[in-house]
Amino acid sequence: MAKKKEIVEDVSAEEKLKEAARKVFTQKGYAATRTRDIAEEAGLNLALLNYYFRSKEKLFEIIMMEKLQQLFGIILPLANDPSTSLDEKLKAIASEYIDMLSANENLPLFILNEIRSNPERFVSKMQIAKIFSDSVMIKQIKEKRPDINPLHFVINILGMVVFPFIAKPILVTSGQADNKAFGALINERKKLIPLWVKAIMKAK
């Protein structure tokens, strides 16, 4: 048997296809994506896709798991760090999340959409529950405001970070901000969000 082919190209065909799939799937969603779109984006033949990944479904599964990890993987260790204060957590989450989402602007809408069309399938595979109920961060929130369901604050934190990226197409198309102004606005929020969250946690 011959060994795996020497990689002479910059990137292997398989990786080219995965990269194309990342782009097209996150941009258009599963249903609107045709396997031919992916092959074309990769500059390769359609049959290659099925040769390497067996099916559109299987390729999507791979990309989706990657993207879920990308979106939820960041927050878990930050929210669960026993060595940081709540304020430090807020700063870290706002900063790191905003940086990551700036480089992957349509990641949130993509994930939220695919989860809605197939909830059990993907949510069960991530330790999402921990963010919302078992984390160190939740404990710290409960200490400060035992009178309010901590879920409210988690929703607010994530919403403040994520929602601008979800609303971006509307903001840009309705002329509220171009790409540059959006980037500047988003950057301001790294400092503002921790400030705001502290404020709403004190509000009575």
Add this chain to the structure above:
Amino acid sequence: MAKKKEIVEDVSAEEKLKEAARKVFTQKGYAATRTRDIAEEAGLNLALLNYYFRSKEKLFEIIMMEKLQQLFGIILPLANDPSTSLDEKLKAIASEYIDMLSANENLPLFILNEIRSNPERFVSKMQIAKIFSDSVMIKQIKEKRPDINPLHFVINILGMVVFPFIAKPILVTSGQADNKAFGALINERKKLIPLWVKAIMKAK
């Protein structure tokens, strides 16, 4: 020429198809919706759909305009009312929006998604810019915080109201809340959001 056929059924075939289209389109999105799904949901033949609406595209256009009006139509008059204070506006927006979205839970994700895949097409048809830049509410926000881009606060208000509905599939599937608990949580936010927004507007 005969006059329009007497409606003996409870609802006309045309309205049955529109109602089915509302349901299926908002649930699955344009791309994942097959015209046969809509016909079946309406309990009618596929040819009827093309007979009444000419094409999937045209039927979608009708539903989409309805849904845009439903989502953005509420907020414009509230945000632009010169007779109410900012605080009254916040209370009215939180309350009315949450009620409307409770009855149309997947409206936000549907709209945001379709706008992303076709921004110019739909945004231009709504006076969305007014919410963000020209409204009375924006003026009132500027008065209180001339040092911060008012867009931040509009994003926060809308995010606090809308984001829970977008995140609901994750919350429910990850076991954070069932439908009843989600409804209760959302209801609490009617009072909490105006409180929170006032708090973040004071935060320094």
Add this chain to the structure above:
DNA sequence: AAATATTTTAATCAGTTGATTAAAATATTT
């Protein structure tokens, strides 16, 4: 009630889409 117009249906079409296949091209081993 007959004639005319409208609504509804079943059958079918053409284009698209995910997937397969067999053969050609390329790489690896002997």
Add this chain to the structure above:
DNA sequence: AAATATTTTAATCAACTGATTAAAATATTT
């Protein structure tokens, strides 16, 4: 270099999808 294994391609398939059509059923007008 010959033999063998792997990778890539063009051609093709079957199922699906949006749309059309012609005829049947129903309603309206005369």
